[in-house]
Amino acid sequence: MPLSPLAPAAFPDLPVIEGVRFASAMAGVKYQNRTDVMLAELAEGSTVAGVFTRSATRSANVLDCQAKNGKTQAGRAAIIVNSGNSNAFTGGRGVEAVAALCAGVSEQTGIAADRIFTSSTGVIGEPLPYERITAKIGELSANLSADGIAGAAKAIMTTDTFPKGSAAEITVDGKPVRIAGIAKGSGMIAPDMATMLVYIFTDALIGYEALQAVLSGLTDKTFNCITVDSDTSTSDTLVMGATGASGVDVTGNADFTAALHKVMLDLSHQVIRDGEGATKFVEIQVTGAADDADAKRVGMSIANSPLVKTAIAGEDANWGRIVAAVGKSGAAADRDKLSIRFGDITVAENGWRAPNYSEADTSAYMKRQELVIGVDLGIGTGASTVWTCDLTYEYIRINADYRS
């Protein structure tokens, strides 16, 4: 798979988060000659919170994580993730697989099974050969290291063309607090809760309820505002661990929320930049809606429109398709108050093509790799920004033969 043209120049230097160690290994779940399983261990006193897919057909791993989320006090914890098989729609065998993974990690690390979170990502409906993973847990435990996060980001990739990482640091009362996160995701991206797989770590001190509240709120403005192909996954999982090792209590700290927002937004944008077949990164800014929910409805209707996305792939300023996507969204809209712009170029306003519309200027703008589409509904103060990519031949090629 060639590297996405939208990929960042390099994987970022992620800071060590005191209290978290990582390891990865080659278990051969599906892929050969690459790492496909990662283990993260969180030290004594860690808080863990999570956000998960709302899919009605979610995987055994997601159901197990949801059952565990918020049920225990701060303490040691672990996260084990494999790529190559999603363990979704695998019936009783899927439940057995999750139990075996948790038992294996518990045995090797001494962490209680109800503090062990698992994720699996890859093909749906094939039994997970979990014995291949449990056979590697001893090796993983022995290799845990504080600087293993980049290796972990690689081990969780499926159709991703680059590993995704992001970090932030704030200072509270002169003390540093660090956040580092990794993500994977490229197709089946229309998160209804969190995107495919995201793991974020911090040395901040924060209780479960405060962490969960911040995480859920920020998810709605980041991972729940991106879409590659409108297909919500069975496995979307975001787990965040706070070790408290910095000794800095960040409960209610706006700087911490802003720093975490930055990391989550960066990771969500990296998922779009690695959207299957993507050649354009598109930001859709909707304003003037009846309320924020309507604005997001309009944004997502545009972002999921195959006709808008193919026009962008073809560098065609076909704003009529944006009009159609607004119309079908179900949001309150008045055709004659609607205006549309590409970057700074107003292409339509007052229910008609803009008087000084220039096909040449607009076509030149469409050749950019990063595009901003602005839609003002002109009827209220609701606003929302969402992100997507274009729909290309390459998306079809990747997905017409994914299983084989």
Add this chain to the structure above:
Amino acid sequence: MPLSPLAPAAFPDLPVIEGVRFASAMAGVKYQNRTDVMLAELAEGSTVAGVFTRSATRSANVLDCQAKNGKTQAGRAAIIVNSGNSNAFTGGRGVEAVAALCAGVSEQTGIAADRIFTSSTGVIGEPLPYERITAKIGELSANLSADGIAGAAKAIMTTDTFPKGSAAEITVDGKPVRIAGIAKGSGMIAPDMATMLVYIFTDALIGYEALQAVLSGLTDKTFNCITVDSDTSTSDTLVMGATGASGVDVTGNADFTAALHKVMLDLSHQVIRDGEGATKFVEIQVTGAADDADAKRVGMSIANSPLVKTAIAGEDANWGRIVAAVGKSGAAADRDKLSIRFGDITVAENGWRAPNYSEADTSAYMKRQELVIGVDLGIGTGASTVWTCDLTYEYIRINADYRS
């Protein structure tokens, strides 16, 4: 544009509907060297009913048709349709265009302007050069003929690769009643009321309210159950005229409803068979849902999933993507009661791959041109059947440069 591989062998022999005459002409709205405007005239005593898009950004023509629908008694009527430009999002100039078309037809035919229905289909947001059409109305009026329906079906095509027609005949008390219809549509097909453009004619005797009720009810089971690309149009219009020339009153006649259902279903399937880039015709049968609305929600979620549609294009029996599409639909579902079949082959049941699943048999089935996907949710009696096509390179090619 090469003929769709799913096209019917030939355009059907449509019966003459007494009281209806057709003409078509080359107005050069956008396309050159082909007909692009059609006029249909309905005789004294005709009832006209219609179903229209629910898009919030619907075209000036649709708004005008909706204002006229049901407002007048039976009498003479006309329908004028152009291809190449949708007259949608064209502001005051769009309203002016509709008024000019109606005035032109009224002047040439003597039919009252409030009995003249217009449709325009093609690119959105470009001013309609309506003078090119009004210049041809004299020619159209002079050429009206009872057997001009096949020519009319051709004149309304845009990216369609074949004209679409269907007919049915019933006998009531020994007297024949005939129905003939034409349609166009290939992309931007996810009708929220009726598909792109459909015109159906009958010599049955039926009042406006009865005709409208039958038409609306059947639309929900036909045109509202198809999708090519999930993109609802600004212009969807279905207009039906009943001339009463047979002298047979069909109010409340179940045979008439069944015959009309057959014509509407046939036309809606022809739209799918001409879906942009389509190589597979796919029927999705959903049963066992909590109610019919949930069943349709699941069916449409599968039919609109880019991942399901690309897998079908690749002849890959990737039923895990169907599981994901069920999960994201928002309908009530229980993973462990769900079963999925391809044709007669059960691939998944009881929340897991079917015990006797054969990859070879399923892969062989996927090579067919017509596929049936069955999904039983196992929790109720709700059922719905929807139709779609696959998503191919050709769809991208067609839509990446549609305007140019």
